[in-house]
Amino acid sequence: MLEVQAQVESHYHSHLVNTLRAEGGTMITGKTTIRLAKQFGFCYGVERAIDLAYAATKVFVGNRIFLLGEIIHNPDVNAQMQSLGIRHLHARPTSSDFEEIGTGDIVVVPAFGAETETIEKIKSRGCRIVDTTCGDVMSVWKRVRQNAREGVTSIIHGKSSHEETLATASRARGADGSGRYLVVFDLEEAEFVSRFIEGGGDPKEFMKRFGSVSSPGFDPVRDLIRIGLANQTTMLRSETEAIQSRLRDAIAKRDHGDTSSFRVFDTICGATQERQDSLFELLDKTLDLLVVVGGYNSSNTTHLVEIGTQRIPSWFIRNASCLVSKDEIRHYDIHIKQEITSTGWLPESSSLSIGITAGASCPNNLIEDAIRRILELRGEKPPV
Ligand code: SF4
Incomplete structure (x- = not known):
């Protein structure tokens, strides 16, 4: 080291x-x-991820090393990775990415983590994984897994296409895939969800807006009864707090002042x-x-x-x-x-x-x- x-x-x-x-x-x-x-x-999370990726090039001499997406979101640092001979896979690998890798190859998972399905497929190809996922990201996973176990829908404040949010959403489905999640990007989206919680609304209209950023089979009538807010670790504190309080108010309004069906974990790192x-x-x-x-x-x-x-x-x-x-x-x-x-x-x-x-x-x-x-x-x- x-x-x-x-x-x-x-x-x-x-x-x-x-x-x-x-x-x-x-x-x-x-x-x-x-x-x-x-x-x-x-x-600290980025430093550790970079150290581990560099270390992989020294430990696995002679093996092909691939990086899943970007090690961090900085083009200059990613270019350095390439100059060390580290090859590139898409963050959500394509079928030709999976065909390319095999036994003996090393795959570096970046600091934001990766979706469970991607990790399983990489393992099934016989590759070894160097996992640089930041501990703070893993604490969010712990929370959303707990939600899944306890029948609580995770509302994830994040950018739906961000690697970390995709990875967190995959954990929110729980060990058996029955967990529910919904990603909200900003206060305006949280407002839409809150109004649905307060007064119902048209589930079709809801799903038109959130169908692509919610768990398969999501039903807003059934799945917004008990909710738990978690956020992508890098969101804006003030926005997360505003979303938190808006959703809590919505639950309180629906449940006549009772907020026991709302939980929140502060997961900004x-x-x-x-x-x-x-x-x-x-x-x-x-x-x-x-x-x-x-x-x-x-x-x-x-x-x-x-x-x-x-x-x-x-x-x-x-x-x-x-x-x-x-x-x-x-x-x-x-x-x-x-x-x-x-x-x-x-x-x-x-x-x-x-x-x-x-x-x-x-x-x-x-x-x-x-x-x-x-x-x-x-x-x-x-x-x-
Ligand atoms: S979660 Fe926070 S500490 Fe960890 S890599 Fe991301 S920004 Fe850094």
């Missing part, structure tokens, strides 16, 4: 970021102030929470703009951008190459869900204070590159 950690460190380390953090997160260079959030970047809290703290300081670095498909990073945009101009970039010039920036728009180019992102004012944060899947070297590029565009001399 020492050898592995040294290699990981050499790929993702940043002396500048470490120094900046050690010095309290503020760096003043000429007329530009960079303020780094207290908690940012790689979380510590790392996500710390990054959101640190950003709120950072936004309380005087800032002209915020730069958030991370993979565009990263859920926890998207929520950091959501928090930032409520207060100041916030730019979601993949890496320093997005900072095209003083005027032009390529960035991800979380509303239209695509990378776009905008102008006028870096104000001309003589002194500027810029906040920086990064999602749990962003390595420090990418944060350093972004800081250096900002200073370069500002005409400041970057630190050695």
Whole structure:
């Protein structure tokens, strides 16, 4: 592991970021102030997943190693995996993916976990599995399995196509497949479900909306009697709390004040929470703009951008190459869900204070590159 950690460190380390953090997160260079959030970047789950994937290349020398989907949601880190010779399988493997793998092959399961059916099929092909699923994700599984055993429907607050939510939903079906689940993405969807709980409604209309994000054979009349809320570990705390209270109110209204048919487990992970809290703290300081670095498909990073945009101009970039010039920036728009180019992102004012944060899947070297590029565009001399 020492050898592995040294290699990981050499790929993702940043002396500048470490120094900046050690010095309290503020760096003043000429007329530009960079303020780094207290908690940012790689979380413990991501570090462990990367270490294990790197270790697999050293332990299973001579075996073919495959990665199920992405190790984490960061294209630069995934490209590093490929450069180590790790091959790619789709997160939901196709039949040709399954035909490709066989006895002696190693399959690395990413930090978000994988669906039970996928794991079983991989095993049935005779492959060995290196499971890097984060412990925090497994705690959510424990909760939804308990729901299944006790006849409670799991309401999963998450993005239905996200690997972690798919994996959690598969566990919510329980050991015998009889467990029920329903995925809600946001407060608006939770509102629809709550109104159905309160006053009934047309089950057909309900299923038209939620048929593809609920367990097979889901019946909203039967399956919303006892519900338990769990969330994808990387959701926005405030939204999860609002969903929680809306669903609880709906049960209370239907059951004349009795909320015993509603249960909730707080399954937002510590790392996500710390990054959101640190950003709120950072936004309380005087800032002209915020730069958030991370993979565009990263859920926890998207929520950091959501928090930032409520207060100041916030730019979601993949890496320093997005900072095209003083005027032009390529960035991800979380509303239209695509990378776009905008102008006028870096104000001309003589002194500027810029906040920086990064999602749990962003390595420090990418944060350093972004800081250096900002200073370069500002005409400041970057630190050695
Ligand atoms: S974001 Fe949370 S759940 Fe996901 S890998 Fe990191 S610690 Fe684990």
